[in-house]
Structure formats: structure tokens, C-alpha cells
Amino acid sequence: MSGDLILLAGLWALWxxxxxxxxxxPVTAFLRKRLxxxxxxxxxxxxxxxxxxxxxxxxxxxxxxxxxxILVWDGPWVVVQGFMWVLAGGLFLGGARAYxxxxxxxxxxxxxxxxGHEGEGEKVLVxxxxxxxxxxxxxxxxxxxxxGRDLNAPQLxxxxxxxxxxxxxxxxxxxxxxxxxxxxxxxxxxxxxxxFPVRWLRGKLSRSPQNGSRNP
Numbered sequence: 001m002s003g004d005l006i007l008l009a010g011l012w013a014l015w016x017x018x019x020x021x022x023x024x025x026p027v028t029a030f031l032r033k034r035l036x037x038x039x040x041x042x043x044x045x046x047x048x049x050x051x052x053x054x055x056x057x058x059x060x061x062x063x064x065x066x067x068x069x070i071l072v073w074d075g076p077w078v079v080v081q082g083f084m085w086v087l088a089g090g091l092f093l094g095g096a097r098a099y100x101x102x103x104x105x106x107x108x109x110x111x112x113x114x115x116g117h118e119g120e121g122e123k124v125l126v127x128x129x130x131x132x133x134x135x136x137x138x139x140x141x142x143x144x145x146x147x148g149r150d151l152n153a154p155q156l157x158x159x160x161x162x163x164x165x166x167x168x169x170x171x172x173x174x175x176x177x178x179x180x181x182x183x184x185x186x187x188x189x190x191x192x193x194x195x196f197p198v199r200w201l202r203g204k205l206s207r208s209p210q211n212g213s214r215n216p
Contacts, residue, residue, distance in 0.1 A: 066153040084148035091141035094130025133200035
């Protein structure tokens with residue numbers, strides 16, 4: 001691997017490391033204690049930091065001297081590629097409907113802080129919509145987007161590093177969710193697949209007309 005590609009992999013790894021570190025439970029707990037009410041700004045600042053630090057990598061990597069595509073979706077595989085993109089779009093939209101986006105972005109934290117309701121009430125474990133089929137639809141959609149493209153060497157390095165990051169990230173997210181929701185999330189894990197809707201599909205097939213309504 002050339003020096004440019006090693007540098008690219010290192011930059012992505014550094015971005016992933018900082019992104020994960022700043023979202024880690026011990027770090028957020030420490031900052032919540034130190035910042036007090038100002039912590040309501042943290043989620044918004046975190047997202048802005050993640051986006052702005054992406055810009056140098058995204059601007060620089062397309063100018064690397066590697067134009068030949070290594071992974072190419074052609075012939076009948078174009079149909080598979082199209083299905084991956086459609087599925088990714090559906091998962092992104094489904095997740096946008098299921099997740100409280102204002103909370104995800106950080107705007108809701110500010111609203112609750114100003115109204116004096118920050119931290120009140122029991123958090124709800126959402127299981128409706130796409131979350132009834134898969135626990136992490138955005139992770140799955142991101143994987144489909146990363147690999148559902150024709151990839152040259154820099155793009156392949158990017159896809160490999162970010163895939164590893166996503167696989168580790170969703171595992172860390174599972175630990176966080178179990179700590180937050182306890183037995184409710186453990187039951188959710190047993191009933192709904194993490195990244196690919198295997199259990200959901202199995203349930204749909206077991207209820208198909210030819211198999212009756214009973215599980216096998």
C-alpha cells in the first residue's frame with residue numbers, strides 16, 4: 001500500500017477514534033458534570049465537530065492519483081447494486097421516521113434545557129416502524145452505501161476502515177443501550193436482528209399463506 005493510502009487510512013482511523021471517544025459514556029458523564037446546564041449544547045457541538053472534521057478528508061481523497069476502479073458492479077450485478085441502494089434509502093428514511101431527529105441532532109436538548117424539562121421522564125425504547133425489523137437501520141444503510149459503489153483504491157480503503165468502525169460502533173451502542181434500558185433492551189435484542197432483518201423475514205415467511213399462521 002502506498003504512503004497516500006496509508007495516510008488516508010490513518011486519517012479515517014483518527015476521525016473514527018475521536019468520534020467514538022467524544023461519544024463514550026465516561027466522557028459524556030464527565031462533561032455533563034463539568035458543564036452543568038451548558039451540557040445541553042454538547043450534542044449539537046459534537047455533530048458539528050464530526051461534520052466539519054470530515055471536510056478535509058472528503059476534499060483531499062478524490063484528488064489522490066488512483067483512478068482505476070478495483071471493485072466494479074457491472075453486468076447482472078447492477079441489479080444487486082440497485083437493490084442495495086434502494087434498501088439503503090429505505091433504511092435511512094425509516095430510521096428518520098423512527099428516531100427523534102431533533103434529539104439526535106441536539107436541538108431537542110436545547111429546547112428541553114430552556115423549558116426546564118431536561119432529563120425528566122422515562123426514556124422510551126422505540127420499536128415501531130423499521131426498528132421492528134432491524135435494531136440499527138442507519139448502520140446497515142451506511143454499509144450498503146459504502147459497498148454499493150464502484151470503488152477505486154482510496155474508496156476501497158475508506159470503505160474498509162469505516163466498515164470496521166461501524167461494526168465496532170454498533171457493538172458499543174448495544175452496550176450503551178443495555179445500560180440505559182436494561183432487560184427491555186435485552187428482550188429487544190432477542191426478538192429483533194441487529195443489522196440484517198433475519199428474524200423479521202423468518203417471521204414473515206412463517207406467516208405466509210402456504211405455511212399457515214403458526215411458527216415452525
